Structure formats: structure tokens, C-alpha cells
Amino acid sequence: MSVIKKKKHVSKKNKKAWRKYCDIKDVEDFLEDQRLEERIGKFETKPDSELFVVDTAGDEKPEVTDVKPLSLKQKKRALLNQTPKCFEVLLPTSKVQDPNAKRNHVNPVGTKPTALSKLTQKRRFEKGAYVKKVELVRKNKKIALAKKRKAKEIEKTFKKNLWGDELPEVKGIPSTLCDDFVSQEAQLHNVLPEKRLRPKPPPPKTVATRAAIETPHPGVSYNPSYQEHQDLLQEVVQHEEKMMKKEAHLNRVTTKMFSKVTAQDKENQWREEMSAGLPQPHNPATAPSDEETDNEYKAINPPVKNKKKDHKARRKQRERIEERERLKREKIEKKKITDIYKLRKLQSSISAKEKLQAELQAKRTAKRQFISATAVPALNAHKPPVREPDLVDPTQLSGDLRNITTNTNLLRDRFESLQRRGALAASKLMMKKKKRVKSYFKPGHKVTEQDIEKYVQKMKGKKDPKKTVIKK
Template identity: 75%
Template sequence: MSVVKKKKRVSKKNKKAWGKYSDIRDVEEFLEDQRLEERLGKFETKPDSELFVVDTAGDNDEVEDKKPISHKLQKRAKLKELPKCFEVLLPTSKVQDPNAKRNHVNPIGFKPTALSKLKQKKLEEKGVFEKKLQEAKKNRQLARDKKRKAKQVRQNFSKDLWGQDLPESKGIPETLVDEFISPEAQLHNVLPTQRLRPKPPLAKTVVTRAAVEAPHPGVSYNPSYQEHQELLQQVGQHEMKMMKREAHLNRVTTGMFRRVTQQEKENQWREEMSAGLPQPHNPANDSGSETDNEYKAVNPPVKNKKKDHKARRKQRERLEEKERLKREKIDKKKITDLYRLRKLQSTIQTREQKQAEERAKRLEKRAATEATALPALSAHKTPVKEPDFVDPKQLSGDLRNIQSTTNLLRDRFESLQRRGALAASKVMMKKKRKLKSYFKPGHKVTEKDIEKYVNRNVKKK
């Protein structure tokens, strides 16, 4: 039997002392039971099927043999159950919602909006859904054909499974096949024409072009007067074009900036540098009025003069008249636009027709350029051929006294690049470093050596 100790008499005037020396375990147990009932539900409200189990087997130990369920049926039965990952989201408490009249909020996308209906209608009119269905049907058919093709049994049995290592498969003819000679030696004796790969054919644009471009007849050492004058006109036009281009570049770069004299430049610099600095006192600028003792405010007061009824009426009438004229102008423009509809329609039709013709011309031109375009062999542009011309004074009339103006090797090399047979390249020249020479004085150096060194440097400069 437990002995009940007598409680000490303690003061409970403070909240801390009351909680320390008061026994509230019975209240806490009651509240804990009440919370547990709220979570799990009260026993009075639960049905008997949850509290009791009906024993149908009895005391007999014999249990009926049940057939084991297949894995497929087990999976199918688990489809109805809630997944384990979603059990965390379910409420564990049986406490009812304190707000019984809570508004139900539908999730986003629960009900289609007017905008979504309009969008779906437009897609149906365009045939997007029908196109998707046709594509899905086509993909299913392709997958079915692919699967059927993979299942088909090979009907041709003429393939030699053991012919991979034979000498004939390596390109060795039957005349050189010998079991006593190694395959390396047999392959070594095969002619090179039988071993090398055939060269790929050239591009169509290279094949269609002429091997060598025919020069202008005026470039000849003994041209006719008419051909020489025709070439002279072409060269003159080319030079005029280059001069116009150079003048344009000079105009939009150097010519845009005005030239300033040295004195103006110094004055501008002095004015800019002295901005914000106190200016020196000039007695000539002082006026006699400043000597007076009369006080003048910097910002004189402004009188708040109110408008009378007449001024306000006039202002209102002016605004109304301005608005009326504006309205009349808009109405007049509407009427003129109605009369101009026929003219606008004809101009639109002519413009569309013109655009269609220009589009057809552009397509035709693009097709012609693509047919004769060079293959993109490198990132550099092909060199443009400059027109050749021989001055009339240098024309000799015979091959013995002719003077060559161009480099034949360079000309042929650029011709191959222009025809697409070679990749266009760029001349990369390394700059030669200028070596400085120094004069090392010594006890054996004479004045003649110094004079010679100075003269040599003067000549170089």
C-alpha cells in the first residue's frame, strides 16, 4: 500500500507557482483522449463491421486451397487502390471542418473559358486535330510495317557466311590466290588500279563551266581597232565605278567632319576648359543703374488676375469652334474615303500583280544562280577578275616584242578558284621585321668608318 505523502503548503499566487505545484494530469489525460477520438472517431458512431469480425471458418484447422493469383491479376487489382505516394496528401484527422459553409473553388482548367473555346474552334476549322489524327494513324501503320518486316524470315539462302575471310573478298583476283602465300603478299602484288578507290565525280557546276575562260579579243597583241575600243570602254566604265565607290566612302567618312583651323581649335579648347570658372571682373560692363540704392527683386511678384465671365465664354466658344472644325474635317475625310474605295481597290490589285511578277522574277533569278553557283569549299570569297587592258603605245604587233602585264601562274590559279575547282584562299604574308643596326665603337675605329656608317644610314632614310 502506497503511502500518500502530505503536501507541503506552498504559495500559489503566481502563474508559474500554480503550474509548478498543481496536479493537472487528469485534465491532460481527458484532453488527450478527446483529441484521439476526434482523430480516429468515437466508438459509438462506428458501425459493428469495423469493430467486430465474423468468424466463418470456425475451429477447424482445415483451410481451403486457393489458386495463386497471377502477377498480372495482382497488378490489375492494385489499380483500384490509392497509391502510397498520395496517402500523405490525405487528411489523417476526423475533425470536421469548423466552417461548414466554405465556398468551393474549382481548380484552374476545370471549366473551359470563352477564350479557350474560341481557340479550340479555330484549331478545328484549320484542321489541326484532324491532321494530328492522320499523323498518329500513319505512325502506327509505319510501326506495324516495321514490326512485320522484322519478323519476316529470310527467304534468300545464297549468301556465303564464310566468304568474309576469302582472298576474293579483299580484291585479290583468282590468278594470284595461293594457299602457300600470305594474304598480305597476295594483296601487295595486285595492280594499283584494282586497289584504289574510284575518284568521286566533280560537281555539276564545275563540269558545266569551260576549262579556260576565253579572254576578250581586245587583249590580243595585235587587236582590231573596234575590239580594242570596246575593251577600252569596259575598262573605263569599271574605273568610273571604282572612283565613284571611293568618292562615296570618302564622303561618308572623312568628308562628314569639318576642318577647323589651329586658332579656332585653341579658342574652343579655352572656352571648354574655362566653363564653370568665375569670370574676371570687367568695369566696362557695369551699368550706372546698379549704383542706385533702389531695391529690385530677382523674381518680381505676379498678380493673380482672374478671368471674368466674358473671357471664359470667349475661351469656351473658341474650344467648341475648334472641336466643330475637327469633327467636320473627319466627316469630310470619311466621305472622300468612301469615294476613293474603287481607286484603292484598283491600286491594291495592280500592286499585288506587280509584286507577284517581281516574286516570279526573283525565283527565276535565284534558280539560275543556284544552278551555276560555286560549291562552298571555303569561307573566303572567290577573287573577282579585273579587266585586262594594254595601252595603245605598248602594242607591239608581234610576239617577239610583246611585254607581259600579268602573271600566267597567278592567272590560272585564280581561274581555278573562280570555276570552283579549288577552294578560294587568301594571301597570308608575314611582315618582315625591321632589324636595327648599331655601331659599336672601339679603339680601332677610324673617322673613315664613322663617316661610312653615317652615309649608309642617310641613304636608307
Template identity: 70%
Template sequence: MTAIKKKKRVSKKSKTAWRKYSDINDVEEFLEDQRLEERLGKFDTKPDEELFVLDTHGDDKPEEKPDVKPEIKPLSAKQRKRALLSETPKCFEVLLPTSKVQDPNAKRNHVKPVGSKPSDLSKITKQRKLVKGVLAKKVEDIKKNKKIVAERRKKIKSIRKTYDKNIWGDDVLEAKSIPETLVDEFISPEAQLHNVPTTKRLRSKPALPKSVVTRKSVEVPHPGVSYNPSFKEHQELLQEVVQHEQKMMKREAHLHRVTTGMFSKVTPKEKENQWREEMSAGLPQPHDPTTDPDSEPSDNEYKAINPPVKNKKKDHKARRKQRERIAERERLKQEKINKKKITDIYKLRKIQSSLANKEKLSAELRSKRATKRAAREATAPPALSARKPPAREPEFVDPEQLTGDLRNLSNTTNLLKERFESLQRRGALAASKIMMKKKRKLKSYFKSGHKVTEKDIERYVNRDVGKK
């Protein structure tokens, strides 16, 4: 008698225990059969020819093959290639689906292959585009782009047909694209080539305006600057100088007013008092009973600083008076608004005339500014740098220094500086800034040592005394 094995109870709390002690072979076999049917198709749907084979000979007799074979004409290479056209290439077989599982997304957009028949919806859409002219415009754009590309390619491939340049007659340096300004017989070709930039082009200078050509190199001074001027010309020059000085004084006063004059000066004592007041703000001040006349000595009695507030209600009369005041205020406010509306209606004609006058005045000012700007641009020198050229200062000779002859005439201006500023004002040179280097004050020290004698010390002391 065989002993019945008792079933062992095992805990299947974890995944590993469940997999270890659970028998799922039947489930795996069922899933494997289902996957096989998905790959190869179900047996119910397949025809009998694929599932069964008709056996015409027995197990003992082998299949008889005819000895005479019909003559089959071999295919040519061209026919073999044509037969392969209908087959799928080997490189594209990997892309074909091998599974017969249906697409889980039934609403997927289907992309028709090239050469398939158009649908009714696509025909309607195409007809609408033809009516609107969208397709015609696309065709025109494609033709236009093709023409532009063809012209561009033709331009690139165009060959120069005229050979009128004499490369042997030109200078060697000019043939190497060196500018004429750098060609010099005293400079070596290596140095000239070194000065040419990598792009073989120098920075082009700005075009000189007409004012540089038409403006005189030497400006005629005022007749009052002469060593023997007339009284009238001297007084005219004096008035110009006075106006210029007044303008400069007014500008200095304005700068002083908006910078230094904005801050008031205080004495050190006032400054200390202000600091003490600011620092002691919010702190309890010491109580002085002598200065407070209302204060009376109390017998240690507590007295509140703020008396208690009583919640006194308003009666019906007070409420009514308050409502009447509010209503009267609103009525007066509305009357004022209505009165203003009426006055504005009567002022419309006046406002319209003032606006017309203002527009006329602004148009005149605009035209004046435009003419002035055009005249300034026509005569303005070129902007060779970010700085503006220095303005010309008016020259004036004091009546006491007037000599009346050229022998005792004293020079008031520097000729070189005046010519340099004139070139800047006319645009021939770029305006520059005067840069003055400050001389450093070197302080010397005496280095003591065992080789220093008393004579060296005396010489050093005497040198310092002589400098002072």
C-alpha cells in the first residue's frame, strides 16, 4: 500500500516563494500555443491544403520519377532580372512585419504608399486647392526657385572671355594687391607686404564732405584783433568777448547751483546737535518737573496717560443730520460736474482754434529744424572720432597792449596749436584729447651700512637741504 504524501503548506508571501512553490507549466504552455498561433495564424482559418498532404504512393514504393525530362529553355539574364522586380529586396525584408498580431491602435493614421489610388476626400481637397490657386502658386514658386538656382550656377561657372589685363605690365607689388599708398622705393617689399592686412584691403576712409574742400584753410580773423584796429571794430570784438564770458559764467553758475549749491553747509556744533537728535529719536526723554507747569506732585496715585473712551451712540437726529450733509455734498459735487460739462461744450470752438494754432506752430518749428539740420549736415566736417573738435575761442587784445606797429607786437597765441586745432575743425584730422603725464615724485632713502663714512652722510644731508 502506497503512502499518501501529505501536502506541504508553504508561505507564498514573497514573489520568489510564489515562483518557487507554484506550478505554472500549464499556463506557460497555453501562452506558448497562443503566441505560435499569433505568428503562424490559427488552424481554424487555414485551408486544408496547407494542413494536409495527399499521399499518392505507399510506404514501400518510392515515388516514381519519369526518366524523360521535358526540355526547359533556360531564362536569360534579362528575364531573370525582370522576374526579380516583383519580389521584395533582401535589404527591405527586415522592415516587413513577421507577426500576425493586429495593431493595438485601431485609429492609427494610415499612410498610403506611393502610387496608390487617391481617395474621394483627397480629390475634393485637391479640387478646392485648384480653385483657390494654391497649387498654381506652388508651381510658380518652384519654377522661380529653379530659375534662380540655375542663374546662380551659371554665374559661378561663367568664364571670363575678355583678356584685356596685362599682368606683366603692372608693378610686382601692385599685382600682389598692395595699395598704392604703401608702394615706395625706399621700403623693402617684405616690409610693404607685412603692412598689408590679411584681407589684402585697408580700412576705407570716410568720404570727405564738400565743407572740407570749400572751407578755407586759414580763417580770416576779426578786424578788431589787428595791432592797429579802429575804435568801432575793437568795440564790436569786445562785445563778442563779453557775451562769450557771460555765457561761460552762466554755465559755471548753473553747474555750481546743481552740484555744490544744492547742499547746505553746517557748523560742527550744529552737525553734532543734529546727530544727537537723530540718534535719540524714539527714546524716552528725561522728565523735568520744573519745565512742566501742569504737572503737580501726586501721592503715588496711578493715573492713566490716555483717559478711557466712552462708546457714545448717535441718536436719530444726529444720524439724520449726517445723511443730509452727505446728500448735500453729493448734490453740490454733481452740480459742479454738470456745470463743467456745459462750460466745456462752449469752449469747444476755442479749444479747436488753439489746437490748430499749436499744430501750425509745431509744423513751422519742424520745418525750421529740418532746414537747419540740412544746412548743418551740408557743412559739417566728417566724424573721424567720437570726440568733437575744440571750439574756437574769441581772441581779444587789451587796449593797453595795443602798440600800433608790428615791431612791438607781442604774440598771444601758439601758431602750431592754432593750426592743429584748425585741421581738426575742418575735418582733416580726428579730434584728440590732450594727455599729460604727471611726473612722479621719487623719494630717496639713505641705506646705512658698515661701509658708509661720515662724508657720505654729510653729502646726503647737504643734498636734502639744497633741495628744500
């Protein structure tokens, strides 16, 4: 016996209550079926060939043949002709037609030109910005046509596989992926590894060629002439003066900027700064005596009298102001006359200055081009070492190869030469600081007084005995 539930009466005065207590499942199912029919079509409109299948085999059982299972490679190759799962979302599934076939195009907000935008466009047109843009478009079109022509010339080379499939299939890209919305990365991702395209390596960087061994100065010879040795000596002197000037400049802008103060002056200055604003102690030497004050009261801020200027003082003040203005105007007029006579001189000085600036600019441009053409490629952040001028002391000049003494290291010279020519990356000498190891005395039950005395004497013999710690 089924129990009949009592109908529950609830209030439905709010929209929330209607949603909670109303059963609209049948309406939702009907609407879902209607949307499904709109997407895939109704059964009445579909032909019989899509709904029914004609059974031509009958009850005959097919012959079972031994089928060799496909390998993993063959399975992957069979999947190439299918559309990938990631691109199935992009394919259209709905069959709902647009209700308004003749839909008007509506411009988005902000596309309508305003008065300010029209004025800006007019100014740009007068300046010639649009003419430059048109010229740039023409230039880009010419470059694109040249690239296309060059690509066609490359295609004329007989490198195609005449006995294979189409070009995408030869490269390993399936024809199902050769669509407009499929990116090149996605195409290459679905290509088999053995047919995947490899990117071309970048071309090698051009390195400025330099001589392996730089020609040394003639004054470096073991038996140079007097003039050549003096020329080399002059170059070394100029280099040393330049380095001394640089060192003096660094010393001037760092160490000598700060004045030296003794410890006593520093303490007095600190005491004076810290005691600023505090009540000073009574000093009878600096205190005013009774004789000077004479027991007379004097205010710190005496009263000010509001003394008015009379007519004569105001007239004199007005006359002084007018005279000052008259002299100022006369000076301006005089300067105008002198400037007119100076026009020719100013014109000549301006033209001379412009000529000098043009010459300097040409020199800078030539120097910049020379440096860029002969610059060493930047292989890392460090700069190659600058070559120091070689010099043989006059007392060490021997005159023959037997008694000559070498001043440079051949291995180091070749290593720095490779760095200056850009064959090796410039390196930086890193010096590690040695840690100061503290020595300790580990006492034990076998240690005697003589061992302790020996250790104490050993520590006293060191340069810095304060660093040693002795455990007792």
C-alpha cells in the first residue's frame, strides 16, 4: 500500500521561492531537446540514408583471417589524417541559421571621428606624415614582391620528390592540418619525429680579421738606433703621464675632497653639535657685569614707531624710481644700436663656429665608423686588456742576442693577443683572499708544562700574536 504524501503548501510571493519550490524539469528537458534538434537537425528533414543502414551481408559470417597487429608507428601514421582533438572545438557544430541575413555593420564606439581628431589628421597631412606612410607601404610592397620573386626562383630548382605525394605530405604534415586556422607550431607538433622539420642554425658572426702577431715598435729591438729608441721612450713617457693624470684625477675627486680632522677636533665638533639648543653652564667670564648693564631695563624687541613719510620724501622717492627707469631704457636703446653694428661680426663668428662644428662632426663620424669596422666582437661583459708599451731600459741594451734579457712572458703575450683579436673571450683575474686561520691549543691529560711553554714561545715569534687564542 503506497503512502500518499500530503501536499506541502508554501509561500511563493518571492522569485526565490518560485525557483525553489516549482518543478520546471519538463520545461528544461523540452528546451534542451529543441536546442539539440536545432544543432543536429530534425529527424523529418534527414534522408533515409543517414537514419538506416542496408544489411547486404546477411547471416553469413565473415571469414576470419589472421591480421597482423599494427605497430605503434603505423597507428600514429593512421591518426595523422584525423583532425586533432584540440581543433575540434573550432569546427562548427550548430546548424542554426542567422535570423537576420541582411545584417547591417555597426561601427564600434570611438570610431566616429571627432573635431579634435579631424584637426589632428589635418595637421599630420600638412606635415607630410601620410605621404611618408604611403612611401613606406610602397617600399614594403616592393620588398615583398622581391621576396616572392626570389622564392619562385628557388622553387625552379629541381629538388621536389616527383615520385612521392604532395609537398605537405612529403614534409610529414598531414593534409588535414594544412588549414588557415592551424598554426605552424601545431602542424609541426603533429608531425612524426623522423619527418619533423628542423630549424636552420643562425649564420656565423663576422669577425674582423687581424694579424696574428702585431708588428712591434723598432725601438724594442735588442740593438735599436738612437732615434727609434728615443721615439719609443717618448711614447712611454706620454703613456705614463696620461696614467699619472688619471690617478691624480681619481685622488682629487675621492680622497682630497674630504678635509682631514684630528681626533680632538672631531670630539669638540661632536660635543658642540650635540649640545646645540641645551642651556649652557654659567660662565662668569662671559657673563655681563653690573657696571655695563647699569641696572637699566632694555627690551629685546624695542617698540617701533610708525613714522609717516611727508610729501617731500615721497616726491624724492618717485624721482629716484623714474631716474632709474630712464637710465635702464637708455641702456637698452644703446645696446640695440651697438648690436646693429655688431651684426657683421656676429655673422662671421656664427659661420666660423658652424664650420668648426661641421669639421668636428665629420671627424667624430669617421672615427666612429673606423671603430665599428675594426671593433672586437663582444663575447662577454669583460673588455680585452689594453696593450702596454714595451720599453727596454738603456742600461739593459746588449747589442747581441746572447746577453739579451726578456721582459715579457711569451705565453701571456699570446693569450692576451687572442683576446684583443676576438678569438677568445676576455677574462678577468680573480684573486682569492687567504683566510686567517686561528690556532688553538688543545689540552689533554698527557700535555706537560714544557709543551705549553713551547707553544707560548712559538706564538710569541709570530707577527700578530693577538690573533692567537690559548685555551687552558
